[in-house]
Amino acid sequence: MASSDKKPLPTPASTGGDGGPPGKPTTMSTMMLDKGAAALQSLRPVKQINQHVCTFALYAHDPHRQLTSPRSYLHRIIGVEYIVSRKIFEALPKEEQRLWHSHAHEIRAGLWASPRVPEMLEKTELDHMAGTFGKFWCTWQVDRGDRLPLGAPALMVSPQAERIATVLPDLVRKRDQKYGFSTEELKAARADVDVPADPRPGQADYWVRHHKGFALDVVPHEMKRHAPFP
Amino acid sequence: MAASCHDVDPVPGKPTETGTSLLETATGAIQGFAPVNQIHQHLCAFHFFGDDMTRQVEAHHFCAHLNEDVRQCLIFDGPDAGARLIGVEYIVSEELFLTLPDDEKPLWHTHEFEVKGGVLFMPGVPGVVERRDLETVAKTYGKTIHFWQVDRGDALPLGLPQIMMALTREGQLRQDLAECVEKKFGVSFQKERENRAYMTGPAHGIHPLANAAGKGLKTSIREVDLPDPTTRARVFT
16 A cells, blocks of 8 residues: 555645645634634643754665755654663664664764754753664655655664765755754764763664665555444 | 543653753743644544554544644643653545545545544533534544554554554444543533534545555565665755
């Protein structure tokens, strides 16, 4: 049905337009309804989100395709990343660890940045983050021009020192221009960030070490059911 | 109020340290959160797994409009501060759904039944107000991906992403889950069903390819050879 490494057929959903999703602009009455709801509801889980980080990610089935800071004016949800401490990562089963990536390199290299947060504030956080591991699923492949979220979710991986895992310099330059910081300067400032002696425990960054990527497929499969469907 | 209607072990790890909380309060104040600030609506509904209707999850959607025809939602397993982010859902109008390639359509589900059936609701919002938006939602299609299988007690987001499906008829929703949610939020699905009887679903009816093409689906992972490292990196900007 769908594979993360196959480009969807050309349809209005996958091509054309100004890059934004198809559809009419949000109407005033919809905005009023939304505002009305928001006034009555607490939205507590969302209010817990209090940190904005900008970095780069590579597709696990094709690391030459890279995602950078989103075109923020569009504000699309393109995926979800979970981040855990080394202790939690090391307790994961081996098979599971293969889906996770390390953060030490991208932090040291200045690729991971917090827009608008002063350097001083960042240092404490950086030391901590350099020892963490992430699992990132992309649900909208915006870099290939999809105007709607098409296909199977794709596993994403982090930039690494190895050649196959480096971020295209042009991408970095564009990001720097957009946010007004210098990745090179960040890298120099982070020479003293604490990086673990073994930054790649267990099966972390499996793809880089084994030169094998991962692709996800969505396939037809009998649904276990206790009632008629659909 | 119980956090959710399923049992799950607490998330492993130390409680958030004061220093971390302070830091995040600071970043929260200094940084821009435009995409998150667009989220204005909380919807509660139920999802089940594309290959297993018997595994059902109470899903709290926190949604934003990208435009009149497209919404996006973060899905949590409860309405409270400690709720786990378990998935995302994208919602499109019927018009946009019909433009999707045929191999994409099965990954999307209809909302007509869960809206008209009264089981999808907006906690805290009076019925009269709620219904004004739900009239529109009843005609839409959704694509839901879950990353964290809390219903099987996972303390962490393990395994592969799951394409989820939505209720399409009477008799599918587990009674224990239904009762737990009704009680927790003080709602009556039956009463809402009566109030929403006037609503209509997609103008062209439920597309036969939607809802896993009426069958089922699952995700699987495979290893692939990586492209030649000497090839120039391609970037689509």
